[in-house]
Amino acid sequence: SQQGEEDPQALSIQEGENATMNCSYKTSINNLQWYRQNSGRGLVHLILIRSNEREKHSGRLRVTLDTSKKSSSLLITASRAADTASYFCATDGGTSYDKVIFGPGTSLSVIP
Amino acid sequence: GAVVSQHPSRVICKSGTSVKIECRSLDFQATTMFWYRQFPKKSLMLMATSNEGSKATYEQGVEKDKFLINHASLTLSTLTVTSAHPEDSSFYICSAVQGVAGNTIYFGEGSWLTVV
Numbered sequence: 001s002q003q004g005e006e007d008p009q010a011l012s013i014q015e016g017e018n019a020t021m022n023c024s025y026k027t028s029i030n031n032l033q034w035y036r037q038n039s040g041r042g043l044v045h046l047i048l049i050r051s052n053e054r055e056k057h058s059g060r061l062r063v064t065l066d067t068s069k070k071s072s073s074l075l076i077t078a079s080r081a082a083d084t085a086s087y088f089c090a091t092d093g094g095t096s097y098d099k100v101i102f103g104p105g106t107s108l109s110v111i112p
Numbered sequence: 113g114a115v116v117s118q119h120p121s122r123v124i125c126k127s128g129t130s131v132k133i134e135c136r137s138l139d140f141q142a143t144t145m146f147w148y149r150q151f152p153k154k155s156l157m158l159m160a161t162s163n164e165g166s167k168a169t170y171e172q173g174v175e176k177d178k179f180l181i182n183h184a185s186l187t188l189s190t191l192t193v194t195s196a197h198p199e200d201s202s203f204y205i206c207s208a209v210q211g212v213a214g215n216t217i218y219f220g221e222g223s224w225l226t227v228v
Contacts, residue, residue, distance in 0.1 A: 033217065042118075042205060042221035043156075088155060090217075100146065100207065100217055102156045 012109040019076040021106040023089030024069075030092050032065055033100070034074050037086045046074070046087075081112045115139060116208050118220035125227055130194045133223045135162075135206030141186035142208035147179075150203040150222075162189040162206075196227040 007022040025032070031050045035043040049056045049065045049072065056063045062075040076083055088105040115138040125131045135145055143164045148156040160181050161169040168181035178200075180192040189208075193200050205222040 035219070040203070040222075040224070043207075043219040045218065099158065099161055101158060102148075104155045107153075 008106060009104060010107045010109075012111065013079055015079060015081055015110055015112050017079055019079050019083070019108055019110070021074045021087050021108070023072045023074070023103050025072075025089075025091045025103070026070065027091075029067075032063075032072050033090045034061075034063060034072075035088045035090060035102075037088065037105075039085075043088070076108075079108075079110045081110050084108060084110045116206065116218045116220040118204075118206055118223050120223060121221060122224045123226070125196055125225070127197055127227055128195055130192055131196060131225060132190050132192045133204055133206075133225070135189045135191070135208070135220055137187045137208045137210075137218075140208075140210045142189075142210070143186060145183060145189040145206055145208045146217075147181060147189070147191050148205045148207070150205060152203075156205060159191075164189075193225065196225075198227045201225055201227045 011019060013019050029051055031048055033048045034046040036046055037043050047056055047058050047061055047063050049063050051067055054065055060077045065072045072089055086105045086107050089103045090100045092100055117136045117138055119134045123131055145162040147159045149159050150156045158171050159174045159179060162181045162183040164183045164186050170176050178194055180194060183189045203222050203224055205219055207217050207219045209217050
């Protein structure tokens with residue numbers, strides 16, 4: 001089953017530009033997390049934002065959360081070719097044991 | 113930081129045989145681990161929740177007898193694909209929560225299974 005939905009599903013930008021990816025979900029959550037996955041590899045945790053938070057920053061990453069709209073966005077500023085990867089949002093569905101459900105992901109290509 | 117290790121990273125097996133994939137939390141205890149399956153260019157699909165000391169909880173549509181999960185200790189969960197078929201070929205990833213619910217979830221590097 002999938003909870004979140006990413007938009008766009010594919011994004012191609014030039015190096016140095018900003019990349020914005022959006023995620024929508026269906027049920028209530030405790031927190032929302034963003035992950036990165038390089039092709040054929042495992043997931044790297046980027047950032048966790050709790051349901052009572054609206055914005056969070058980590059380096060070049062900025063995540064927002066709007067629980068009224070059940071949506072989140074991930075902004076990568078000053079993108080680099082090394083940022084090329086798939087990005088997934090994941091929500092816990094509000095359960096107590098962190099059963100995390102993933103959205104379909106956004107495939108980001110940063111062109112040097 | 114917390115690390116989750118999966119083994120093997122790649123495995124090829126013949127149709128009809130069984131293959132076991134291990135998921136270990138290396139520096140923390142995890143009472144709950146999760147197993148996901150990922151097809152090429154697709155997202156992760158939750159297969160089951162692995163509970164230490166009790167039976168796994170499977171998602172709808174996942175065959176329990178096909179995908180055996182054993183959470184033998186607080187640091188180890190195993191996924192056994194029984195009587196493997198080529199359509200079982202996929203990328204399998206496990207995850208574990210460090211500490212209490214709501215904390216960061218850490219993922220293993222994944223295991224590529226190819227059934228020939």
